[in-house]
Amino acid sequence: MRIEFPNPFKAPGRWFKGNLHTHTTQSDGAHTPQEIVDRYAQNGYDFLAITDHDKLIPLDDLDPRGMLLIPGEEVGVGRGELGSSFHLVLLGIQRPISAKSPQAVIDEAREQGGEVVLCHPYWSLLTLSDLLSIDGYIAIEVFNSTCHHSIGKGFSSVHWDGLLAAGRRVWGVAVDDAHHHFNDHRPDDVCVAWISVKAEELSLEAILESMRRGLFYSSFGPEIIDLSVEGGVIHVKTTPVKHITFASGAGRGERWTAIETETITEAHHTIREGERFIRVECMDREGRWAWTNPILITD
Numbered sequence: 001m002r003i004e005f006p007n008p009f010k011a012p013g014r015w016f017k018g019n020l021h022t023h024t025t026q027s028d029g030a031h032t033p034q035e036i037v038d039r040y041a042q043n044g045y046d047f048l049a050i051t052d053h054d055k056l057i058p059l060d061d062l063d064p065r066g067m068l069l070i071p072g073e074e075v076g077v078g079r080g081e082l083g084s085s086f087h088l089v090l091l092g093i094q095r096p097i098s099a100k101s102p103q104a105v106i107d108e109a110r111e112q113g114g115e116v117v118l119c120h121p122y123w124s125l126l127t128l129s130d131l132l133s134i135d136g137y138i139a140i141e142v143f144n145s146t147c148h149h150s151i152g153k154g155f156s157s158v159h160w161d162g163l164l165a166a167g168r169r170v171w172g173v174a175v176d177d178a179h180h181h182f183n184d185h186r187p188d189d190v191c192v193a194w195i196s197v198k199a200e201e202l203s204l205e206a207i208l209e210s211m212r213r214g215l216f217y218s219s220f221g222p223e224i225i226d227l228s229v230e231g232g233v234i235h236v237k238t239t240p241v242k243h244i245t246f247a248s249g250a251g252r253g254e255r256w257t258a259i260e261t262e263t264i265t266e267a268h269h270t271i272r273e274g275e276r277f278i279r280v281e282c283m284d285r286e287g288r289w290a291w292t293n294p295i296l297i298t299d
């Protein structure tokens, strides 16, 4: 059994917290670019990607308030089998993207040294075939705050497991897709979710490189404190949660639920024959989740 897991909990460096998907008044967001930067900085974030629709806005005039600001853009292109378009967040690009098909957009962004996240597949009602029809994106949004708060379609773990079961090496990110849109029965979507990246320094190249390697986890509540893989056993420690799941392929995996105690803070799983990937997810008593990247298993 060969295990591939670039373990962020054992890698050198420190943790940096960031949001990868953010809109401003330059597209359909309600905060100006500086207002949104201020809010994320005040809430303890270390980096923020500004990703307005079809617009790569200049960041030089902004006061980053100590954060790393990542240039970006969100594009909607192509047509999935149910008729909706692919939304792609392009991170670390240098020039606006001119390509018009999902694969060409991904290729053009990567040629510029950037990386691509496939956005909110559940909200878009993209199918697994749609997701398998393109490649080169490093992650999908396993959670999107504004999709969750607006229409209850924030979770895309089913899509992620489909990709992993099909043998794709793709990560999951939790993002806000912040617009500062809210009302009396819909919470604000700013400063809800994040990824925690393990990197040597807070620079665009260091953060992107750690993301390429999968050295991060995602959350909108619980923290994952440690994860080890030794002798075919995965052991995870978290802040107090209601359940911890080792998610895998069809009919496989394992869940630990707090039954005799209010919460649990650790769980373990022995990798079984036929499990090609295991990723850990957990939910706290307030219904907030966290996700690790997958541990990939080959013979």
Ligand SMILES: [Zn+2]
Pocket (backbone or CB within 6 Å): 074, 087, 119, 120
């Ligand atoms: Zn979108």
Ligand SMILES: [Zn+2]
Pocket (backbone or CB within 6 Å): 021, 022, 023, 074, 177
């Ligand atoms: Zn968006």
